[in-house]
Amino acid sequence: MALNKGFIVIFGLFLIAFSKKGCIIGSSSPEEYPFYPMALTYSLKFKKLNFYNKVVLEKEGEIVVDRGSFRLKGKGAQDQGEVIFFSDMKDLHTRDDMLSFSTFSKEKYVLSGFSNLFDVFLRDFMRVRNEYFADTLFMRSGMLMHEYEGTVEIENSFGKIIPRGKSRIQFYEGSIVIIPETRECFPVYYGLIKGHEFDDSDYVLRLFLFNGQNIHISKLGTSFDDVKETMESLLGKMYEKAVNALTEFLPGFDATTLLKLVFLVKEGRLIPFKALKKIHEEMPERVGELLFGANPAMKEKALLLRRMGGDENFYISISFGKSRETGDIFLRTWFLQALPDKNLVATGRTSGADDNVIHFFRIIMHQGDPLEKLEAKILEIDQSMLVFRYDFSVVYKDRRELRKSKFKVALRKLSFLRLLRKSYIGYSCATDIDRFKEDLENIFIKAAAPSETVVAAAR
Known part of the structure; x- marks a missing residue:
């Protein structure tokens, strides 16, 4: 089994910590980044333009930026202006000391005339x-442990470099948040x-992601x-917690x-089974016993799907959570079966x-x-399971219901969530295998139908 350099380093640190039954590397107390006390x-x-790029409003005035929104208003106390929420912004562009953006209601705004303060405004606005x-897109996982400054580049799956410039790099217990x-x-x-990988010659940290970036x-x-x-400590602690939990649920392995x-x-x-x-x-x-030992009915349904899709398309997931009431560790297991011939995953x-x-x-x-x-x-x-902490309701619940929930911003901003919701067909909660087979036939019909005619409705 090929292991990369990062794994070898973490593995060594883990074994030291495991033998001592202590922390891997200590970290300083988290410090919250100061936020603006006022607008x-x-x-x-x-300027405000309509869908056809026709100017419908043009004013000289001011922008007042607050925590979740900003107000554009003209001169004079009588002008109350217009409030625009950050979550309503569809895209954003800067050019020649101008900031332009469009909204989900198909309106466009162009902000200019900042004199020589545009760069200062842009940094404040983006911060x-x-x-x-x-906060609203669930980027911060756990406590803030450390914050650093550096320069960030994204290399996409096609090898194109996308500069992000000077950034704050925040290390949390479960994520890194990069704030250009x-x-x-x-x-x-x-x-x-x-x-x-840490490149000691160029002093560069390189992160290789599963999405190809x-x-x-x-x-x-x-x-x-x-x-x-910090990086190796946080990864090591993540692995240590999981190994300690698996020692309880999978005894007998070293x-x-x-x-x-x-x-x-x-x-x-x-991961592939x-x-x-x-x-x-x-x-x-x-x-296999860990996944289905307590749930023979689900095992029977999974076996039926495996016969249809093949063992090579059978995947499993193992993770752990901690009870808020008791503090006890509990197990989360999932399976996924792909049926490529039916254009389905279950x-x-x-x-x-x-x-x-x-x-x-x-x-x-x-x-x-x-x-x-x-x-x-x-x-x-x-991505959906990890970002939303295994709350799968964000995938299948009605959009109107989710608009009033903590997921309302994610529905607009996270492309992977939009794609997953669009591909959702439905679910089966049948406990009887014959009823499950009937449900499958209905699912197969929906999967074969044109996508625009299918509504993601639960049976």
């Missing part, structure tokens, strides 16, 4: 906006990091060694074997005896080979 005001000129999105000075912030969840963090200066220690399993599943990634045998000969049987939670719901998604919406797009669909499910 920010700048003088400007602004407030990014703080809002970091003049660009949108974004998170990197530890559970979605494929590997990482690479993140390059440079110009860390004298903080480079501290960043390295720490090295369990760590290999944790390195694959991270914080609950769906066939990969378990490479870890240990007994691992497939033991994990997934369901199995860890409880009462778990009986299996959700169904299309793999492709229009044209293409479902088998080629399967990895992307599984990644969408992985």
Whole structure:
């Protein structure tokens, strides 16, 4: 089994910590980043355009930026202006000391006339906006442990470099939040990091993600060694917690074997079931018992799906949570079965005896080979589970209901969530295998129908 450099370093640190039954590397007390105590005001000129780019309003006045919104108003006390929420902004562009954006209601705004204060305004505006999105888009996972400054670049899956410039890099217990000075912030969840590398010659931290992107963090200066220690400490603690939990739920395996399993599943990634045998000969049987031992009805339905889709398309997920009431560790297990011939994936939670719901998604919406797009669909499910802490209601609940929930901003801003919701077909909660077979026939019909005619309604 090939292991990258990051794993080897974390593995060594973990074994030391495991033998001592203590923390891996200590970290300082978290410090909250200071936020604006009051609204920010700048003088400007602004235009409002309609869908056809016709100017419908043009004024000279001011912009008042607050925590979740801003107000554009003309001169004079009688002008109350117009409030625009950050969540209503669809996109944002800057050019020649002008900021332009459109809204989901198809209106366009152009802000200019900042004199020589445009750069100062832009940094303030983006800082407030990014703080809002970091909270409402679930970027911050756990406590803030450390914050650093550096320069960030994103390398997309096609090899194109997208500069993000000078940024604050915040290390939380479960994620890294990158907040550029003049660009949108974004998170990197530890559970979605494929590997990482510290380039000691160029003082660069490179993060390799499962979505094909690479993140390059440079110009860390004298903080480079501290960043390295923080990163390896947080990853090590994540692995240590998971191994300690698995020791209880999968007794009999040594720490090295369990760590290999944790390195694959991270914080609950769906992994191919066939990969378990490479870890240990007994691992497939033991994990299968862990998934379905308390739920024979779900096991029977999963076996039916496996016969249809093949063992090579069978995936499992293992993660852990802590009870708020008792503090006890509990187990979360899921399975996913792909049926490429039917353009379907089926997934369901199995860890409880009462778990009986299996959700169904299309793999492709229009044209293409479902088998080629399967990895992307599984990644969408992985992201949803990790970001929303396994609250699957955000995937299938009615949009009107979610607009009043904590997920309302995510529905607009997170592309993977929109794609997953669009591909959702429905679910079956049948406990009887014959009834489940009937449900499957209805699901197959929906999956074969044109996507625009299918409503994601639960049976």
